[in-house]
Amino acid sequence: MALVSVSLAGVSKLGYWRFLLADTAGCTIWAAAYLLLGRIFYRQVDSVIALLGLFGRRAGLVVLILISLYISAKYIQRWWFLRNLRVNRITAQEALALMDNGEAITIFDLRHPAEVEREGMKIAGATVLRPDQLGSVSHKIPEGQQIILYCT
Numbered sequence: 001m002a003l004v005s006v007s008l009a010g011v012s013k014l015g016y017w018r019f020l021l022a023d024t025a026g027c028t029i030w031a032a033a034y035l036l037l038g039r040i041f042y043r044q045v046d047s048v049i050a051l052l053g054l055f056g057r058r059a060g061l062v063v064l065i066l067i068s069l070y071i072s073a074k075y076i077q078r079w080w081f082l083r084n085l086r087v088n089r090i091t092a093q094e095a096l097a098l099m100d101n102g103e104a105i106t107i108f109d110l111r112h113p114a115e116v117e118r119e120g121m122k123i124a125g126a127t128v129l130r131p132d133q134l135g136s137v138s139h140k141i142p143e144g145q146q147i148i149l150y151c152t
Helices: 002-011 016-040 042-055 057-085 092-100 113-119 131-140
Strands: 105-109 126-128 146-150
Parallel strands (some): 105 126
């Protein structure tokens, strides 16, 4: 929040002293909230620390295992996400060769219409669509046909 609040204060032309007052009030409320939580739950914190003292190394080992499992799960999640981002790519020459060989392919040009107009070039045989329109035409594509999506 600190990074955003300074930027927003500048954009909204908030005065220096007024910003300083609001920032100080926010810091005070933030610190007071944690102090209040500590005051309310101090007995529970003491009992948790005492309980951890009873278990000693076993509790530390369990915590380390849980942290390791969490980090491993996040790594696997990241790996899976990056794996799904990798898609088969095709060059323009390969697409042209497929068309010349008479293979059944459907080409969708997903560029913004303004970009197509600015470049002044369209892909031969391509259907120009917005990305959100893909779902509405998916049922019209014959099963087993290769699909090429062109986007920038």
